[in-house]
Amino acid sequence: MANNRITYATAQLAIKDNALPAGSDVMGMTSGTAISGSLASSGSTIDLDLDISADWPATGTVIIVSSGSNAREYATYTGITAAQLTGVTRGSYGTTGAVHASGAKIEVAGWEVPLGVQSVSIGTSFDLEDVFQLGQLDAYENVEGIPEIEMTVERVLDGTKPLWLMATDSDFSTLKGRTASYKVDAAVSVFPDSQDSATGTADATVTCSGMFITSYGVSMSTDGNFTESLTLAGNDKTWLTTEGTPDAVFDVAAAYAATVAGSGVLRSEEFDQGGSTLPTEVSTDDHIQSIDVSVDISREDIFELGTKAAFFRAVSFPVTVTTSFELVTSEGDKVEAVSTADNLTARQIILLTTDGYSVDLGSNNKISSVDFSGYDAGSGNATVSLEFTNSNTLTVSHSSFPTSADTNPLIES
Numbered sequence: 001m002a003n004n005r006i007t008y009a010t011a012q013l014a015i016k017d018n019a020l021p022a023g024s025d026v027m028g029m030t031s032g033t034a035i036s037g038s039l040a041s042s043g044s045t046i047d048l049d050l051d052i053s054a055d056w057p058a059t060g061t062v063i064i065v066s067s068g069s070n071a072r073e074y075a076t077y078t079g080i081t082a083a084q085l086t087g088v089t090r091g092s093y094g095t096t097g098a099v100h101a102s103g104a105k106i107e108v109a110g111w112e113v114p115l116g117v118q119s120v121s122i123g124t125s126f127d128l129e130d131v132f133q134l135g136q137l138d139a140y141e142n143v144e145g146i147p148e149i150e151m152t153v154e155r156v157l158d159g160t161k162p163l164w165l166m167a168t169d170s171d172f173s174t175l176k177g178r179t180a181s182y183k184v185d186a187a188v189s190v191f192p193d194s195q196d197s198a199t200g201t202a203d204a205t206v207t208c209s210g211m212f213i214t215s216y217g218v219s220m221s222t223d224g225n226f227t228e229s230l231t232l233a234g235n236d237k238t239w240l241t242t243e244g245t246p247d248a249v250f251d252v253a254a255a256y257a258a259t260v261a262g263s264g265v266l267r268s269e270e271f272d273q274g275g276s277t278l279p280t281e282v283s284t285d286d287h288i289q290s291i292d293v294s295v296d297i298s299r300e301d302i303f304e305l306g307t308k309a310a311f312f313r314a315v316s317f318p319v320t321v322t323t324s325f326e327l328v329t330s331e332g333d334k335v336e337a338v339s340t341a342d343n344l345t346a347r348q349i350i351l352l353t354t355d356g357y358s359v360d361l362g363s364n365n366k367i368s369s370v371d372f373s374g375y376d377a378g379s380g381n382a383t384v385s386l387e388f389t390n391s392n393t394l395t396v397s398h399s400s401f402p403t404s405a406d407t408n409p410l411i412e413s
Contacts, residue, residue, distance in 0.1 A: 010198060012189045013114060115258075118156060128143070146235050156258075159262025167186075174392075183211060191203060211233060226267065283334070286384070289328055299316065301313055347363070357396075362393035365388040
């Protein structure tokens, strides 16, 4: 095995999220998979949304779609027959504990590979508790709780599919709907460091299963690339040689130039100031230096007797969405603050880029803090920092990816 160094060139992130339409090529499914009965396979293409009415000998991961609902749940099956599907629960690395009867509709779960990724980090902490007893100084037992897994990803905005659309529920547009109960699997595959790109068979893959989004952020500034970042949290992580994640995604390195795969890496000139809706406190005479949007989606573990792991991680609504502006101005902060009356008016904020990326913060944003500084003897510029907040309102979209099945054009999914 090669001496692995997890570098940008030899590691690949993949996220398993939305169900795919009929005829989609499904990453991770073995070419020539034999599927009998009403399920059809040609190479690694699976015709989806069909009844399970006969034996299904394929090994793979599927999404169960409950009839008449939007519930999408991952489950892993190996050599399962139609009769055996009655009462089947979650697979070893699946993210559902629900029971499904035979005859349910199925859709194959696909992996997506985000482009423009700058960094991925995975942290693991173990919950340990020393239990003591009277009459003894040493611990009576060191009890192990459930591990906490946290993955943080940052990528440049470049006209390819945003992380937000990969890691949240595609059946909704609102912050609450997209994050309330949705899980994804996320994997990082490590390839030999002798290669120029992540191609062929990975040396090892770490898969984090049942991950909830816990934070999201967007950063736009005059002195760097526009970026988005997210954090996923869960309780299951496995290191394997394979976990059905995509291989050979970066097969032709030259094809993955940002201006070919997308619109190109976004920088200061790609902020659509004229098309955006900015708060009144940001006037046309101000010079915007940076805009940052962030939301922390804290969750509460809910347990039940008889199991060790939490059966649900509920979002602690309401969540606060923060939008910060930094300005160079010759007019001061223009924000009145008096103790005898209300000072603030709710503002609408919509941020657009020229390539179709949009962040809609709604119409109920109010200033939570303002800082006016920069006047000094060293000829510093006068700067204003404005921070707006709202509760539960964040809609991220991209004109190139209007539906849940849309994926990056150079990557089959």
